[in-house]
Amino acid sequence: MINLPFSPFARRNFVVEPLSAADCPHLHQIHVQTFRHAWSEEDFYALLGQETAFGFIARQEGRPGSAAGFVLARLVVDEAEILTIAVPPAFQKQGVGRALMDAALRHLHGQRARTLFLEVDQANVAAQALYRRLGFAKVGDRAAYYETGEGRSAALILRRDLGSDQAPDQDPDRK
Numbered sequence: 001m002i003n004l005p006f007s008p009f010a011r012r013n014f015v016v017e018p019l020s021a022a023d024c025p026h027l028h029q030i031h032v033q034t035f036r037h038a039w040s041e042e043d044f045y046a047l048l049g050q051e052t053a054f055g056f057i058a059r060q061e062g063r064p065g066s067a068a069g070f071v072l073a074r075l076v077v078d079e080a081e082i083l084t085i086a087v088p089p090a091f092q093k094q095g096v097g098r099a100l101m102d103a104a105l106r107h108l109h110g111q112r113a114r115t116l117f118l119e120v121d122q123a124n125v126a127a128q129a130l131y132r133r134l135g136f137a138k139v140g141d142r143a144a145y146y147e148t149g150e151g152r153s154a155a156l157i158l159r160r161d162l163g164s165d166q167a168p169d170q171d172p173d174r175k
Contacts, residue, residue, distance in 0.1 A: 013060070013061040013062075014058045014059065014060060014061060014068055014094075014095075014096060014099060015058070015059055015061050016056050016057070016058050016059075016099050016100060016103045017056065017057055017059065018054070018055070018056055018057075019048060019054070019055035019056060019057050019070060019072065020048070021045060021048050021049070023044075023057050023067070023070070024041045024044040024045050024048065025041055026057065026067035026070070027039075027041075027044045027057075027067075027070055027072070027086075028040060028041040028043075028044060029067070030067055030069065030070060030086045030087075030088050031084070031086050033086075033088040033089065034086040034087065034088055034089075035086065036146075036147060036148070036149075037147065039084070044072075047072060047074075047083065048072075050074065052074045052075055052076050053072065053073070053074050053083075054072075054073055054074075054075065054104075054107060055070060055071050055072035055073055055104070056070065056071050056100055056103040056104060056107075057069070057070040058070065058087075058091075058096045058099060058100055068087065068088070068091040068096050069085070069086060069087035069088065069091055069096040069097065069100055070085070070086060070100065071084070071085040071100040071101065071103070071104050072084050072085070073104055073108075073116075075108065075111055075113055078112065078113050078114040078115070079113065079114065079115050079116075079117070080108050080113045080115065080116045080117070080162075081116070081117045081118065082104065082116065082117070082118035085097060085100060085101070085118075087100075092126070093126070097127070097130055098130060098133075098134075101130070101134055104116075105134070105162070108162055109162060113162050114161065114162055114163075115159060115160070115161055115162060116136075116159070116160045116162055117139075117157065117158065117159050118131065118136070118157075118158050119142070119145075119155040119156060119157050119158070120155065120156050120158060121145075121146045121148075121153050121154075121155060121156075122141070122153055122154045122155070122156050123146075123148065123153045128156070131158050131160075134160065135160045135161075136158040136159065136160045137158065137159060137160070138156050138157065138158055139157050139158065139159045140156075140157040141154045141155060141156050141157060142154060142155040142157065
């Protein structure tokens with residue numbers, strides 16, 4: 001179990017733990033609460049069954065069965081990709097997403113990964129701000145990738161280089 005620092009504005013205490021297949025029902029429920037087109041439990045079982053997949057789940061401290069968000073990623077050789085990160089509305093803006101990304105970055109640092117990619121909906125301004133603070137930069141986009149209530153939205157493709165000279169949870173904006 002990893003106790004992670006949260007924003008001083010956080011209203012709850014959370015712990016972040018590695019994902020397991022037993023978490024798949026929670027992952028599906030969180031995905032349903034967070035995304036218009038959620039992945040099925042079977043999708044999560046299949047992904048977690050892959051040798052290259054890893055992830056973390058945030059739980060409310062003292063509530064082992066709770067789930068406040070998760071990140072699921074894949075590492076192939078030295079290149080990683082965030083497949084999905086989801087924090088339900090009830091837990092957003094409390095540092096959960098940052099803690100999950102910090103856990104993934106620490107894991108990747110330990111695995112000597114060199115690059116991390118992810119994609120984000122161009123309409124998700126809060127997530128984009130988090131990723132910028134974590135050192136991600138836009139390297140491309142996919143036009144009309146996400147279906148929204150108002151039509152379609154582009155996916156922004158972001159990359160962070162994971163050099164050994166930068167601590168895995170170092171915020172590049174802090175000096």
